[in-house]
Amino acid sequence: MELFKLVAARNIPDAVKAQAAANTAQNGADIRFIAGGTNLIDYMKLNVERPKQLIDINGLSLDRIEKTQDGGLRIGALARNADVAHDPIVKEQYPVLSLALLSGASPQLRNMATTAGNLLQKTRCVYYRDTATACNKREPGSGCSAIGGYNRMLAILGTSEHCIATNPSDQNVALTALEAVIHIQGTKGQRAVPIAEFYLVPGTTPERETVLEPGDLITHVTLAKLPTGAKSTYLKLRDRASYEFALASAAIVMKQEGGKIDFIRIAMGGVGTKPWRATEAEAALRGKSATAENFRDAAEIVLRDATPQSQNGFKIELAKRCLVHAMSQASQAA
Numbered sequence: 001m002e003l004f005k006l007v008a009a010r011n012i013p014d015a016v017k018a019q020a021a022a023n024t025a026q027n028g029a030d031i032r033f034i035a036g037g038t039n040l041i042d043y044m045k046l047n048v049e050r051p052k053q054l055i056d057i058n059g060l061s062l063d064r065i066e067k068t069q070d071g072g073l074r075i076g077a078l079a080r081n082a083d084v085a086h087d088p089i090v091k092e093q094y095p096v097l098s099l100a101l102l103s104g105a106s107p108q109l110r111n112m113a114t115t116a117g118n119l120l121q122k123t124r125c126v127y128y129r130d131t132a133t134a135c136n137k138r139e140p141g142s143g144c145s146a147i148g149g150y151n152r153m154l155a156i157l158g159t160s161e162h163c164i165a166t167n168p169s170d171q172n173v174a175l176t177a178l179e180a181v182i183h184i185q186g187t188k189g190q191r192a193v194p195i196a197e198f199y200l201v202p203g204t205t206p207e208r209e210t211v212l213e214p215g216d217l218i219t220h221v222t223l224a225k226l227p228t229g230a231k232s233t234y235l236k237l238r239d240r241a242s243y244e245f246a247l248a249s250a251a252i253v254m255k256q257e258g259g260k261i262d263f264i265r266i267a268m269g270g271v272g273t274k275p276w277r278a279t280e281a282e283a284a285l286r287g288k289s290a291t292a293e294n295f296r297d298a299a300e301i302v303l304r305d306a307t308p309q310s311q312n313g314f315k316i317e318l319a320k321r322c323l324v325h326a327m328s329q330a331s332q333a334a
Contacts, residue, residue, distance in 0.1 A: 001044050001045050001047065004052055004054055006056060007053065007056065008058075009033075009056060009057045010059075012060060012217060015057055016215045017215065018055060019033060021215075031052065031053045031055060032049070033054075033055050033057050034056055035056075035117055036080070037117075038113045039113075039120070039121050046129055046131070048128065048138060057078065057217070061076075063076045063080070063114075072223050073093070073222065074220055074221070075115050075220060077114060077115055078114050079115045080110070081104075081109075081110040081118060082107065082110040084097065084101060085101035093226065094174075095232055095233070096251050097171070097174040097175065097223075099233065100170040100171055101171055101174075103234065104170035105243065106242070116221075118169055119169075119175075119221075123165035124166070125165040127144070127145040128165060136162045137207055140206075140207045144161075144162055146165065147161070147164060148310060150311065151312055152311040152312050153166060153245065153247065155167075155273045156308050156316060156319075157271050157272040157273070157305070157306055158273035159201075160206070162203070162206050163273065164273070166245075166272065166273065167269070167272060167273060167274050168246075169275065170234070170249065173269035173276075174267070175221065176275040176276075177232070177252065177266065177267035178232075178251075179194065179195065179223075179265065180223055181195070181222045182194075182195055182198050186215050186217070190219075196277055197211065198211055201273050201274060202273055209274075226255075228255075230254065230255040230263055231255070231330055231333040232251070232252060232253040232330060233330045234249065234251050234252075235249060236269075237270070238270075246270030247270050247318060248268065249269035249322065250322050250323050250326035250327075251326075252264070252265070252266055252330040253265040253330070261288055261289070261331075262287075264285050265277075265282060268302065270315070271315055271319050278323075281298040290327070290328075295327045295328060299321075303316050303319055
């Protein structure tokens with residue numbers, strides 16, 4: 001870890017201005033926001049992240065969890081993962097989010113990690129973490145050591161010849177199924193970005209993971225009210241029962257009406273370069289019965305364009321089974 005300066009943000013505009021000015025001038029993340037630090041500090045210790053200054057935003061009033069006027073939910077950027085997971089409204093109305101958060105990390109980390117920090121969680125690809133190896137995400141143009149290297153945990157959807165790193169978050173899979181909207185304040189004012197538009201697939205620029213610009217600060221996330229009678233669940237498959245990243249996971253929100261699927265949202269984790277929304281499979285299931293056969297057909301659609309590497313081809317069948325089982329659980333709850 002290199003030496004850095006730590007300053008506390010007095011307010012949101014000052015934090016945005018300070019971070020934007022430095023990063024625009026030097027074309028890099030020379031100044032970074034820090035809250036829980038569970039991800040950033042880890043990568044600073046590995047010299048993957050080397051900011052000259054950290055702006056502590058913990059003093060900003062961005063940690064509230066509250067209902068919105070239209071019956072939805074507003075989650076502050078600094079709301080701790082543990083607080084969100086155990087919030088009564090989240091547990092009752094958005095159980096998929098509670099289940100996803102409780103399946104990730106450890107109690108100690110959940111007590112520190114924040115909603116916005118989780119949204120920006122970095123990949124756990126071993127080559128991204130190792131500065132002695134080539135990684136286009138860490139050092140653009142250097143190559144991708146994972147292609148042809150150790151790639152068992154990496155992505156099979158949304159990949160490119162430049163990067164196959166997996167998005168590691170559980171929270172973000174649930175937020176994708178819930179069609180969360182991410183609210184951002186930057187140098188050009190405030191804007192709201194649907195989570196489906198927030199993440200970028202690697203393409204030729206894997207170093208750019210989101211639509212955030214220099215100075216952009218996530219302030220909160222909003223969730224719309226779900227249809228009456230909708231049920232949700234989160235299923236995570238991994239090598240061990242706790243403190244492990246997903247090989248495949250599925251977040252399902254479903255409502256049945258008259259024995260048919262009236263409303264469904266599907267998102268997958270562990271298999272994509274970003275939280276993977278399965279809109280085509282959703283459309284195929286709408287109006288159909290909640291049967292194992294229909295669920296299997298939908299899973300085939302989701303994984304149809306999967307591109308496995310030398311060690312992760314098993315993820316295709318694993319992800320299909322994960323999806324079928326998760327949808328079955330949601331349908332029985334519904």
